[in-house]
Amino acid sequence: MKVSLEDQGRIREAILKSIKIQVIEELINDREKLLDEISSHAEKVIGSINIHVSLQDKRELVESISDEIGGYGALRELIEDESVSDILVNGPEQIYVERAGKLELTNKRFINNDQLTEVAKRMVLKVGRRIDEAKPLVDARLADGSRLNVVIPPIALDGTSISIRKFGKGKKNFMDLVNYGSMSSDMANFLIIAARCRVNIIVSGGTGSGKTTLLNALSNYIADNERIITLEDAAELRLVQQHVLRLETRVAGIENTGQITMRDLVINSLRMRPDRIIVGECRGEETFEMLQAMNTGHDGSMSTLHANTPRDAVARLESMVMMSGMNMPIDVIRRNIASAVHIIIQVSRMNDGSRKITSIAEVMGIEGDRVVLQDIFTYEAQAGRCEDGKIRGDFRNHGLLVRSVVMQNAVFFDLDKELKTIFGIS
Template sequence: RVGRRVDESSPTCDARLQDGSRVNIVIPPIAIDGTAISIRKFKKQSIDLSKLCEFGAMSPEMAQVLMVAARCRLNILISGGTGSGKTTMLNALSQFISENERIITIEDAAELRLQQPHVVRLETRTAGIENTGLVNQRDLVINSLRMRPDRIIVGECRGAEAFEMLQAMNTGHDGSMSTLHANTPRDALARVESMVMMATSNLPLEAIRRTIVSAVDLIIQINRLHDGSRKVMSITEVMGLEGSSVVLEEIFRFQPNLRQSEDGKVNGSFITSGLMQRSVLYEKARFFGLEENLAKAFREVGEKRA
């Protein structure tokens, strides 16, 4: 029992089972061939960044940079399509959050598995039979600001809650993270703009963009490729505004080989262009005493090239 309603007047249902699995149900009349039930099961043990390196999703140097970013309390957006591994990456990054921090997680259906002792998990609620009792993600983000969080993690930004999330990132809740559906880092920022406009139509576009670039530090782009593999396609830093355009600096990217392998696998290499001098990641790494970890990652990339 999941406490959700599914009938002819409400023919879809998305819920969480007791073991943490996600279930989606669609029934007639919208399911033409009959009831369809989809269940997504998750491993009991979270996958860490080292495992993602073993799977070929990223390089060890990229993992080192992301570890520094998470520990230095950068605000991170994870972008990708359905089933690309966004939540897996979010779980992996959360392992570098200090046990002394109070973390609020906000989700439509709880999937995150944070191991820290001071975690408060919040989950949305759909409206009841009388169309009352709805609690959406925006309500939960607003409420979480009254709960003295050190970090706020939104499982997936889909709508107006993005505006409240950006406000939280800009008002002392550094190290907050979220995911969203987009195909490229620039598409991700465009989606955030659209979601902010859902919350407020009064802000001009330039003000929205200034809010975004002051809040978001890093965008991790993950794609599911045609061979079924997942790759971190890029790690991109949000540098600021030039005129009305957002300036992005790609730190790492996956460069696929021009020729496909005989077994149909997508092969390639992870390459880097290094960090710019005005990089927020570098400045925060210095502040937290992790600049040597960051430098080591880029040194190892250079040694591999040599």
């Protein structure tokens, strides 16, 4: 008969009380010795409280407590599993992971919410942050670059919640994305030229759609002799160029001081003589400064934002500029957007788990009171599914207009022949 969760909780609490902190600090980086130490304490505790525990249950309990002390608890194996991209903990009994774009429930679990909360606090403490009832929400970056979000009771009603967006070990390039079916080769070649000839690019999409992956791939084609400044809430961009300066926002400390916002970083970056500015994600009032940078000589700048279509992306930009408190008329905001942004790339996570670039649109200017967008490429899904359950669809090449900014820049950078080949222009 398997030992109950209640008894597991009693044994865990007794073991943790019996182990000296000094011993834990000495053994925390040696898993085998830590397992032996906890196993000996488990023998004494189990004997003293007279609970029958099978060898299998004892081994699992010892491993669970060792992993808890190590800092990740039941999540250790999932964090080490390179096939897992997201780890989502909804209380002690529900741990989901995402693999290949699909969510699945794992057989992992915590003994109780006390253990889960203790693991969450250890993870947060490792990155120099704190979480308690006074501050029950934390958004941080782990040492390997993975994004960590923790919510504890009383905010989390069903137990502590942990969300981890893992930092991928390999950096995907355009060839990888073409092979995955995320874009066509024509789209890849077009985006390479767009990145090289310094057009301003916005990558739009939902959470987990692949915006940062695409931004990383685009950055490969920035010239080595350019000074690039990256601005992020959690540093995920990995640029290969030598002249890169990375800046990261900072939340307020315990006394509610020391906060550095994205707007602060954008304003300061303009004083640092950048050739290009890459903002990991535009979320609010910093958007105005970002557009100003794009409009004042920092061509080739890039950013991402959350939106469902290129048209929605323009509306989001309008809304975020309004958040800056500049009190600008809407027509002035739209003219700023139309002159600053050249290309909007829409990325989407499909319901078969795949990620696709569903649209590449060029901002053509203003007509009346609307920002005019022109589709260059789109993805069109078809009825039915492939044998492997994947969505059927085709990437369509709509061509490039004569007055395209991309074409004008391509001529300046001597890339117009390559660009014309993509669209069959003689």
